[in-house]
Amino acid sequence: xxxxxxxxxxxFVVDEGNPHIVTHQEKMDPAAVKALTMVCPAGLYTQDDxxxxxxxxxxxxxxxxxxxxMAHLPGALEWNHPRASFGVQxxxx
Amino acid sequence: xxxxDAIVVGAGLSGSTAAYCMAKAGLSVxxxxxxxxxxxxxxxxxxxxGHSLEKIIPxxxxxxxxxxxIVRERVTMMTEDSCFTADFHSASRxxxxxxxxxxxxxxxxDAWLAGKAEEAGCDIVxxxxxxxxxxxxxxxxxxKAGDDELTxxxxxxxxxxxxLLGQKAGLKKELSPHHVAVGAKEVIELPxxxxxxxxxxxxxxxxxxxxxxxxxxxxxxxxxxYTNKESLCLGLVITxxxxxxxxxxxxxxxEKFRDHPAxxxxxxxxxxxxYSAHLVPEGGLAMLxxxxxxxxxxxxxxxxxxxxxxxxxxxxxxxxxxxxLAAETVVEAKGKGDFxxxxxxxxxxxxxxxxxxxxxxxxxxxxxxxxHTPRMxxxxxxxxxDVFTQLFRVDGTPSKLMLKKxxxxxxxxxxxxxxxxxxxxxxxx
Numbered sequence: 001x002x003x004x005x006x007x008x009x010x011x012f013v014v015d016e017g018n019p020h021i022v023t024h025q026e027k028m029d030p031a032a033v034k035a036l037t038m039v040c041p042a043g044l045y046t047q048d049d050x051x052x053x054x055x056x057x058x059x060x061x062x063x064x065x066x067x068x069x070m071a072h073l074p075g076a077l078e079w080n081h082p083r084a085s086f087g088v089q090x091x092x093x
Numbered sequence: 094x095x096x097x098d099a100i101v102v103g104a105g106l107s108g109s110t111a112a113y114c115m116a117k118a119g120l121s122v123x124x125x126x127x128x129x130x131x132x133x134x135x136x137x138x139x140x141x142x143g144h145s146l147e148k149i150i151p152x153x154x155x156x157x158x159x160x161x162x163i164v165r166e167r168v169t170m171m172t173e174d175s176c177f178t179a180d181f182h183s184a185s186r187x188x189x190x191x192x193x194x195x196x197x198x199x200x201x202x203d204a205w206l207a208g209k210a211e212e213a214g215c216d217i218v219x220x221x222x223x224x225x226x227x228x229x230x231x232x233x234x235x236x237k238a239g240d241d242e243l244t245x246x247x248x249x250x251x252x253x254x255x256x257l258l259g260q261k262a263g264l265k266k267e268l269s270p271h272h273v274a275v276g277a278k279e280v281i282e283l284p285x286x287x288x289x290x291x292x293x294x295x296x297x298x299x300x301x302x303x304x305x306x307x308x309x310x311x312x313x314x315x316x317x318x319y320t321n322k323e324s325l326c327l328g329l330v331i332t333x334x335x336x337x338x339x340x341x342x343x344x345x346x347x348e349k350f351r352d353h354p355a356x357x358x359x360x361x362x363x364x365x366x367x368y369s370a371h372l373v374p375e376g377g378l379a380m381l382x383x384x385x386x387x388x389x390x391x392x393x394x395x396x397x398x399x400x401x402x403x404x405x406x407x408x409x410x411x412x413x414x415x416x417x418l419a420a421e422t423v424v425e426a427k428g429k430g431d432f433x434x435x436x437x438x439x440x441x442x443x444x445x446x447x448x449x450x451x452x453x454x455x456x457x458x459x460x461x462x463x464x465h466t467p468r469m470x471x472x473x474x475x476x477x478x479d480v481f482t483q484l485f486r487v488d489g490t491p492s493k494l495m496l497k498k499x500x501x502x503x504x505x506x507x508x509x510x511x512x513x514x515x516x517x518x519x520x521x522x
Contacts, residue, residue, distance in 0.1 A: 001348075001365060002344075003344035003368070006279065006344075006365055006368035007368055009365055009366055009367055009368060010367060010368060010369075035336075035337035035338070037342065038336060038337060038338075038339045038340075038341070038342050038343065039275060039333060039336045039337055039339075039343060040342075040343065041275060041276075041277035041343045041344060041347075041370035042344070042368075042370065043342055043343075043344045061368075061369055061370040061371075062134065062255075063275060063276075063370040063371050063372050064254065064255040064268075064372050065275040065333055065336070065370070065372060067255070067267075068267070068268045068269075068270050068273055068333050068372065069270055069333055069336075069337045071267045071268065071269065071270065080257070081127060081222060081255070081257070082127075082222075083222055084127055084219075084220035084221055084222040084238075084239065085129060085220040087134075088133075088134070088369075089128065089129055089133045089134075090132070090133050090134065090135065090136060090199070090200050090367060090369055091133075091200055091366075091367060092198045092199075092200055092201075092280040092324070092366065092367045092369070093132055093133070093135050093136050093137065093198055093199030093200040093203075093367075093369060
């Protein structure tokens with residue numbers, strides 16, 4: 001079972017047009033981009049063929065790992081909690 | 094005049110405990126929770142050591158939604174194709190509520206505890222996201238949540254490991270990738286009887302299993318497996334610093350762990366019903382923030398109250414105790430009419446006199462030892478596998494004495510390393 005299938009079991013409310021995480025690849029070195037693709041437990045960070053960082057906010061588990069992994073690069077990520085009533089809702093936790 | 098004596102940000106275990114204790118003492122309390130209900134943003138591995146809640150709500154386990162009482166403790170060293178497990182089972186030795194521990198699922202458990210706080214007289218508003226602290230003349234006067242401005246004499250930040258408010262208020266710095274680990278977890282549904290049979294348990298009894306070695310791909314961290322009533326929690330916890338240098342993605346690593354020949358049969362036939370993740374503050378005292386400021390206290394995960402010793406992982410019992418001690422501090426401050434940092438700094442003294450900071454002090458070298466002993470996650474599991482293979486393998490070639498079997502294997506890792514790590518480990522853990 002891949003991670004997309006796993007995430008589909010979760011309950012999410014997406015805040016359309018108002019992502020709680022915004023990436024700024026121009027502030028990242030290649031190692032940072034690769035780190036994001038490795039650390040995200042939901043696998044939401046990927047790189048396209050041209051090396052561009054692609055981030056999909058729907059499915060975010062709100063763990064904060066990406067923010068911590070980018071802590072040494074100010075401005076690389078804008079990270080906030082989703083607004084009230086949005087984001088993941090764990091039924092088990 | 095403030096709207097409330099105290100506003101608590103976050104209805105997790107530390108927040109709801111603090112709210113419950115303050116309300117019981119007659120204070121007016123508001124709890125703001127960003128989830129649609131208490132617990133829906135929270136994740137545990139998990140097991141709750143019950144002692145600290147037992148002191149606040151004696152006999153809590155008879156009414157709270159605990160899953161199973163843990164009677165079986167397993168610690169496993171794992172290689173790609175083997176595992177060596179220490180398995181300790183005793184229903185009687187863990188029977189006393191003072192030392193009992195329970196598997197729990199946070200959505201249900203936190204909702205129960207928040208309900209207790211509400212019964213005790215707190216107002217709980219959810220979903221309400223505390224966006225920022227209100228300040229007047231440099232003094233914190235409350236919380237802004239959406240369009241609402243709510244005022245209180247004191248604000249208790251129980252907003253979890255990603256406490257952006259604690260950072261903004263200057264109580265704590267941004268988390269270091271060396272001090273936090275990322276946990277990823279599957280909840281896998283299985284019938285009660287199947288779980289009982291697979292883990293050798295009676296109804297109501299549970300097992301906890303921690304894994305070192307292959308589980309974390311040799312990185313600093315490990316795997317876990319907890320039995321619930323009718324589900325298993327299977328997951329990994331790996332230091333963010335190591336994960337950032339990894340060549341395998343965290344979700345793929347979890348797949349490999351799940352497919353390990355010793356794990357696969359335990360979860361076989363199960364239905365994945367949820368996939369979750371959370372950061373774990375594992376830095377210990379090295380990441381201890383300022384715990385109070387004028388009109389402000391920091392609780393639970395937000396304060397980094399957590400201990401991972403490899404064989405036990407604790408956070409929730411510390412969070413609950415910190416909630417109780419924060420509440421005591423606030424009740425005393427209310428009595429004196431003084432919520433300045435001088436009055437609230439008694440919180441830290443109370444934590445120092447309690448098991449929370451005493452235990453973190455006792456094990457203050459554990460995080461450093463674990464991070465800087467990579468052999469624990471690679472060479473030692475491999476050594477255990479080789480030694481036991483030698484012991485148990487019978488193939489008709491002339492046998493050797495145990496010592497002769499083990500010596501060449503140990504010398505591969507190095508006797509000195511083994512002695513050094515053994516001494517350091519027993520002193521740190």
